[in-house]
Amino acid sequence: MSSDSVATFERRAADRRATVERTTVPEFDRALADCLAEPAVGVPLPFDGVSLANHPVEIDPSPATLEAAATGVTPVGPAVAEYGSVVVPSDERGAEAISLYPETHVAVLAASDVHASLSTALAEVGEEIAAGLSSAVFATGPSATADMGAPVYGVHGPAELRILLLEDR
Amino acid sequence: MSEERPRSRAGTAARLRELLDTEGAAVEENVSTFNAGRYRRYAEMDATEEYREEARRIKEEAIERLPELVEALTEQVEENGGTVYLADDAADAREYVRKVAADRDAESVVKSKTMTSEEVHLNAGLEADGIDVTETDLAEFVLQLAEEEPSHIVAPAIHKSRSEIAALFSRTFDLDEPLETPEELTRFARERLLERVTEADIGITGANFLTADTGTLALVTNEGNARKCAVTPDTHVAIAGVEKIVPSMADLAPFLELIGPAGAGQDITAYVSLLTPPVETPAIDFEAPGTAGFGDPDDREFHLVLLDNGRTAMREDDDLRETLYCVRCGACANSCANFQQVGGHAFGGETYSGGIATGWEAGIGGPEAAAEFNDLCTGCSRCVDACPVKIDIPWINTVVRDRLNRGEEPGRFDFLVEGLTPDAEPAGLDLGKRLFGNFGTLAKWGSRTAPVANALAASSVARAALERVAGVDRRRDLPRFDPEPLTEWFRSRPDAGPADPTREAVLYPDVYTNYVATGRGKAAVRTLEALGVDVTVPNVGASGRAPLSQGMVATATDRAETVADALSPEIEAGRDVVVVEPSDLALFRREYGKLLDDDRAEMISEHSYELFEYVFGLLEKGADPDALGSPADGDAEVAYHSHCQQRTLDLEAGTVSVLETCGYDVETSDVECCGMAGSFGYKSDYYELSMAVGERLESQFTEPETEGRRVVASGVSCVEQLDSLLERPASHPVHLVDPGGGTDP
Numbered sequence: 001m002s003s004d005s006v007a008t009f010e011r012r013a014a015d016r017r018a019t020v021e022r023t024t025v026p027e028f029d030r031a032l033a034d035c036l037a038e039p040a041v042g043v044p045l046p047f048d049g050v051s052l053a054n055h056p057v058e059i060d061p062s063p064a065t066l067e068a069a070a071t072g073v074t075p076v077g078p079a080v081a082e083y084g085s086v087v088v089p090s091d092e093r094g095a096e097a098i099s100l101y102p103e104t105h106v107a108v109l110a111a112s113d114v115h116a117s118l119s120t121a122l123a124e125v126g127e128e129i130a131a132g133l134s135s136a137v138f139a140t141g142p143s144a145t146a147d148m149g150a151p152v153y154g155v156h157g158p159a160e161l162r163i164l165l166l167e168d169r
Numbered sequence: 170m171s172e173e174r175p176r177s178r179a180g181t182a183a184r185l186r187e188l189l190d191t192e193g194a195a196v197e198e199n200v201s202t203f204n205a206g207r208y209r210r211y212a213e214m215d216a217t218e219e220y221r222e223e224a225r226r227i228k229e230e231a232i233e234r235l236p237e238l239v240e241a242l243t244e245q246v247e248e249n250g251g252t253v254y255l256a257d258d259a260a261d262a263r264e265y266v267r268k269v270a271a272d273r274d275a276e277s278v279v280k281s282k283t284m285t286s287e288e289v290h291l292n293a294g295l296e297a298d299g300i301d302v303t304e305t306d307l308a309e310f311v312l313q314l315a316e317e318e319p320s321h322i323v324a325p326a327i328h329k330s331r332s333e334i335a336a337l338f339s340r341t342f343d344l345d346e347p348l349e350t351p352e353e354l355t356r357f358a359r360e361r362l363l364e365r366v367t368e369a370d371i372g373i374t375g376a377n378f379l380t381a382d383t384g385t386l387a388l389v390t391n392e393g394n395a396r397k398c399a400v401t402p403d404t405h406v407a408i409a410g411v412e413k414i415v416p417s418m419a420d421l422a423p424f425l426e427l428i429g430p431a432g433a434g435q436d437i438t439a440y441v442s443l444l445t446p447p448v449e450t451p452a453i454d455f456e457a458p459g460t461a462g463f464g465d466p467d468d469r470e471f472h473l474v475l476l477d478n479g480r481t482a483m484r485e486d487d488d489l490r491e492t493l494y495c496v497r498c499g500a501c502a503n504s505c506a507n508f509q510q511v512g513g514h515a516f517g518g519e520t521y522s523g524g525i526a527t528g529w530e531a532g533i534g535g536p537e538a539a540a541e542f543n544d545l546c547t548g549c550s551r552c553v554d555a556c557p558v559k560i561d562i563p564w565i566n567t568v569v570r571d572r573l574n575r576g577e578e579p580g581r582f583d584f585l586v587e588g589l590t591p592d593a594e595p596a597g598l599d600l601g602k603r604l605f606g607n608f609g610t611l612a613k614w615g616s617r618t619a620p621v622a623n624a625l626a627a628s629s630v631a632r633a634a635l636e637r638v639a640g641v642d643r644r645r646d647l648p649r650f651d652p653e654p655l656t657e658w659f660r661s662r663p664d665a666g667p668a669d670p671t672r673e674a675v676l677y678p679d680v681y682t683n684y685v686a687t688g689r690g691k692a693a694v695r696t697l698e699a700l701g702v703d704v705t706v707p708n709v710g711a712s713g714r715a716p717l718s719q720g721m722v723a724t725a726t727d728r729a730e731t732v733a734d735a736l737s738p739e740i741e742a743g744r745d746v747v748v749v750e751p752s753d754l755a756l757f758r759r760e761y762g763k764l765l766d767d768d769r770a771e772m773i774s775e776h777s778y779e780l781f782e783y784v785f786g787l788l789e790k791g792a793d794p795d796a797l798g799s800p801a802d803g804d805a806e807v808a809y810h811s812h813c814q815q816r817t818l819d820l821e822a823g824t825v826s827v828l829e830t831c832g833y834d835v836e837t838s839d840v841e842c843c844g845m846a847g848s849f850g851y852k853s854d855y856y857e858l859s860m861a862v863g864e865r866l867e868s869q870f871t872e873p874e875t876e877g878r879r880v881v882a883s884g885v886s887c888v889e890q891l892d893s894l895l896e897r898p899a900s901h902p903v904h905l906v907d908p909g910g911g912t913d914p
Contacts, residue, residue, distance in 0.1 A: 016439075064458035067367070083437045094463045096400050096450040100393060118437070119422040125443065126418040129383050134249075134448040135400070138425075138441040143393035147307040147324070148351040148358075149331025155307065155359055156366075157393025157440070 005081040005116045006165070013084030016141030017153060018161040024168045025049035032073070035106055035162045041066055042073035043093045045108055047169050060093060072098035072158070073106045076139075077113035078121040083140055085118070086163060087125055090135035099139070105158040107139075110169035178601075178640045181854040188511045189861050192328035196320065196512035199327045204503040204841075206434015207555060214430065223423040225559045228494035231415050232484055238381040238414045239475065245384035250447050251471035255411075256289075258478045263294035266373070266406055269472050270300055273404055275370035279362075281388070281395035282306035283375030284322055284497060285408050285476055288520045288533065291373070303365040305394035307358050314341050320513040322522055323432050323499035328512050362394070367455035372398035376409040377496070378424060379473075382417040386473075388442040389428055391435075396442055403452035403464065408474040411481075412493040418443075424496060427557040431498040446471035483532040488568040492528030494558045501525050501552035501562050506842035506862045507545045516545045524552045524562040527569045536572040543570055544855075547846030548718050549813035550755065564763060570720025574598050592716060593723035601640035605848035606719035609711025609728070612684035615650035623649050642856040646893070648685040655683045655690040659706035665695075670703035671792070674783070675739045679750040680711045681885040689900075692907035693749050693780055699908040700784065700792040705744070709735040712753040717760060718847050729756075729764040736773055746777040749903070751883050752847065754779045755814035779815065780903060781824035781883075788830060797906040799832045808875045809902065810838040810866060810891065812884035813846070824883060824902055831906050836875050840865045843882070845890035859890070867894040881905060 010020045023031040028050045042057040057073055058065055074095045076086040086107050090096040099105045115121040118138075125136050143157030153159050211217045231238060243253040256262035270278065278300055280286065292302045292313075304313045308326035312319060315337055319325030326334070334354055339347050342361075348354050366372075374395050376386040386407055388395045399405050415421065421443075429435035447470065451463030483489045502508045502523025505516065513522025518530035518538050524546055530538040546566035553561060575595050591610045592603065604611070615622040625631045626647040635641045655678050674697060682690040690706070697704045713728030736746055748754040757777045761770040778786070788794055807828060811821035821837065828835050844862030849855055870880060870891070880895060881902040882888045891899035 060462040062459050062461050063367075063453050063455045063463075066453065067363075067455070067458075085437060085441075090400075090448055090450040092449050092451060094451055094453075096396065096448075097453055097463070100396050118426060122422050122425070123419065126383075129385055129418060129443060129445055134446070135442065135444045135450055137396060137443070138437070140437050140439055142439070144391045144439050145307050145355060147311065147326060148334060148354040150351040152351050152355040155355055155392040155394070156305065156362065156397055 005114045006111050008116070009079055009081040009084055009114045010165070011084070012082060013141070013163060016084050018084060018141050018163055020163045020165055022165050022167050025166065028164070028166065029054060031164055032106070035071070035104070035164070036073075037070040037104060039065065039069050040071040040073060041069040041098050041102065043075070043091060043095045043098055045075050047075065047108065047110060047166060050108070050166070066094075066097060066101050069102040071104045071106055072100070072102040073108065074099045076107040076109050076163075078124050079109055079114045080118050080121045080138070081114055081116050083118060085138045085140040087121065088137045088139055089128070089133055096135060096137070099137075100157050103154065103158060104160040104162060105139075107161060107163045109163055109165050111165055111167045112169060178852075178854040182857060185511055185515055185855070185858050188515050189857065192320065192512050192514060193510050193861070195330045196328050197509050199324060200321070200503050200509045200512070203324070203433040203499065204509070207431055207500055207503060208434075210430035210434045210436060214426070216426075217430075220423040220426045221557055221559055224427055224496075224557055225494065227415055227420045227423065228558050232412065232490065232493050234416065235411060235414070235484060238416060239411055241381040242379055242384060242414055245381065246471075246473050249384045249445060251384070251473060253473045253475060255475045256477065259289035262289040262408060262474050262476050262478070263291055265474055266291060266408070267294050267298055269404070269406060270295060270298065270371060273370055273470070275300055275404070277301040277303070277365065277369045278371045278373055279303050279305050279366050279369040279398050279402070280309075280373040281375070281390065281398045282309050282325070283373065283408055284319070284520060285375050285410055286373065287319065288478065289408070289476065291408070303362065303369070305362045305366060305398060307355065307392060310358055310362065311337065314338075318514065320517070320522065321499060321502055322497055322513070328514065366397050366401050367453075369402045371404045371406060372400075372402045373406045373408065374399050376407050376413050377428070378421055379409060379414045380416075380418045380421065381414050383445055385418060385443050385445040387421055387425070388440070388444065389425070389438050390442070391439040393440060396440060399442065399444055399446075400448060400450045401453050403468050404470045404472075405446055406472045406474065407446070408476060410476050410478070412495075424557075428496055428498050431496075431500040431555070431557040479533045486532075489528055489532050489565065491560045492525060492532055492565060494560055495525050495529070496558060498557060499523060500555040500557065504551045504555035504841060506549065506551070506840070506844060507547065507858060509841070510858060510861045516542050518542060524566065525560065528562070528565040531569045531572070536569050536576060539569050540573050543573065547842070547849045549842045549846050550759070550817040551813055551841045553817050564760065567717060567720055567722065571722040574602065574720050592721060593727050594721045598721070600638055601852060602719040602721070604639045604641070605851070606716035606721045606724060608715040608848070609680045612648070612650060612680045615648075616652060616654050616684040619650045619652035636853055640853045641851055642853040644856060645851050646889070648681070650684050651687045653687070654678070655687045656706050656708050658687065658691065659694065665698060666703045667698055667701050669701070671701040672745060672787075673703045673705075673743060674745040674747045675736065676704050676706045677709060677746055677748045677753065677777075678706050679748065679753045680715070682749045686885055686901070689749055689903050692901070692903045692909065693747070695907055695909040696784065696797060696903055697747065699796040700787045702787070705739075707735065707739070712756050713764065714752050714756045715848070717756065722764075725760075726764045729761055733761075733765055733769045733773060737769065740772055740776045745783065746773070747780055747783045748777055749780050749901070750885055751779055751812040751815035751820070755818060758818060779818075779820050779823065781827050782820050784827050784906070785823040788827065794830045796908060797831050798908050800905070804879065805832055805834050806878045807833045807835050807905065808838070808870050808878035808880050809835050810840075810843060810870075810880070810882040810887055812882070812887055813842045815883055828902060828905060833905060836878060838866055838869045840869060843884075843887045843890040845886040847886050850886070850890060863890050863894045866891070870895060
């Protein structure tokens, strides 16, 4: 990661209608609170010093809760600066569904996980897959279609992708 | 659907006319946007060519090693906990998925977009068992409701406008309030489809790529429905052709960099899923909505159906093999001038559409499966530079055309024709094809008997007969033959060559330049001589372009051999070969590699130059541009249309540069093709399509900034087409720099 990569990531993600909010561990709770529409569901975050515990975010939701949720919070990474993409790794707690079903996906990303290029991020994901990761999605902006005559966002996946970028992680 | 289509010329023309009227506008708008996006994105990326080379190399290796990769992938998927079924053909694949559904007591299935499932008619098979099948890709959903076939392999409902979709939804769902905006339509579809996803027993997806080392499938999508289909139900079935396998995860990089740009000019699609099923993501049991937490990941079931259906045979077929490198991005369709007008309902077979469809349909169903639409490929070669894996799509189309020619039932009297015709093709060949394919012979005869031939060409009785028998549209002007061929003019003129030549060159007298447009040949000779070149114009013979464009490969090979016999000693003696007609230069550079032995093909390719490419080189080496013609006062503004094959070879810039050096102000067209494309626009079945394609060029050259400009075009058929599209005449650009100042056509 370099500061160049992070700046490029921010710009390219914005080009694809994702919002990127830079934050830090001490500021994380406020940043998350600002982008949580309820009801919210999530999976635990693996970053030291940040947690969903203080937020109205349901972990291990039922299918009905998932379907009703307005926001899904998941950790993401690595990320690709040149395309503004984040990788959503799957887990047994349903990160894939939680990042996919709600209208807004809040993706929490460590700045140190931003790669300059797709190929290096792909190499890292490839190693994780070889080591047993069973699914990873490179997500770039919200879900999109042009099948109805003009670009529309939020088709089957989220209409909004909000990336919280932890600068001190 | 293909059986019902008419095969007569009038029937083909009527069907194309109908599609031009009903679907053409929507197709053109959408496809042109994708096409412009690809140009933009390919130009923006620093490493486009490196990615293309690498993607090509990986596909070549993967298809070479295919049996081994199938085995490795199978082992890996099974080790991961999934099941692999290698299906021999469509029925086999269909039956297997039906059995999986029966074993799971499935009542409903949700699908994300997969052309391979269309290829095996999977929906019909499942529906026959009473299973409810829902397409979740919005465009596929629209087509399922409308009971229509895809018109594009990537954007299957490209032929439908927003208002048609709105009307379809209102009708199908009996809506009180009509839906209007794209947002309303999308939301409505999303909500309905969400219901279907949450109640589905099985999710079916395709796969864009499969990696043999990890058993991973890559899905390249935008909407998110493939993600939902793959992980929501506990059973996931993926169906993919065996050619989708690449050796390793690391091999995905160039494809992921290219597929979005190639398809629609996107930098990367919204989602690229890398799934190594059965995935750890728990299934979601919406029938137990209140239970906290998701299901047990161990309950997941995954079936990978690997489809052969002719692919192994394609792999062993030297001409069709490249089809298997196809990544189904749609770039060949988007870059095709004919496709832009009529879409995949005309330019497509039972499953696949666009330029590469000929390879797929012929590979799966035999050449006959491509018979309906194969002639819509004019060989313009614009798709060659568009294809992210550099497939020689025009060559595949040519080969299949040849096989179709040979497969025709010989008629009763064809033994007579066979004895008389000057080609190497079988009896039974369509007369129109035979006529156009033998244009070289015809032109020679036309020149010898010019007054009679030209009068005949102008006679309405003869034209009606020609249209009826050979399909030459009577609305086209026929070429007027010059009684004095260029070679004879050159032989009989006083020696006018430079006293102290810097180079020696052969001006290749292509059929048109030799017998019809001799003026441009004379201008070319004067131009080269003025720049210090010692020129000869020997009798070389026709290049083989005309027969090749009709799929007459054996005849084209004969012609190529003759040309090579004539040119080899010239080249060995140190002469360059200068070619006026871009399609012949393209033949020398590209297709001769397929028709001749490698050494001869390479020699001709290396020593041949397009006329302006050569002039550009001479000027670069210090020749004096003042020796050339220059614009008369107030006559410097030129509108230039390059030529399809010339652009593919990256040779447009040479002409523009030379014209500018000589003092011209040049505006260039950027249309893919003028629509004439050699003999294509002369054929009565395609005349209207040809004119529809030409409209775009017409409008570019009648805009305020171009309408007063003198029109020049490099290809002989482009000049013909421009003559019929515009009020003002068109000519070859060599007339602008001809030091003799002649403007003979």
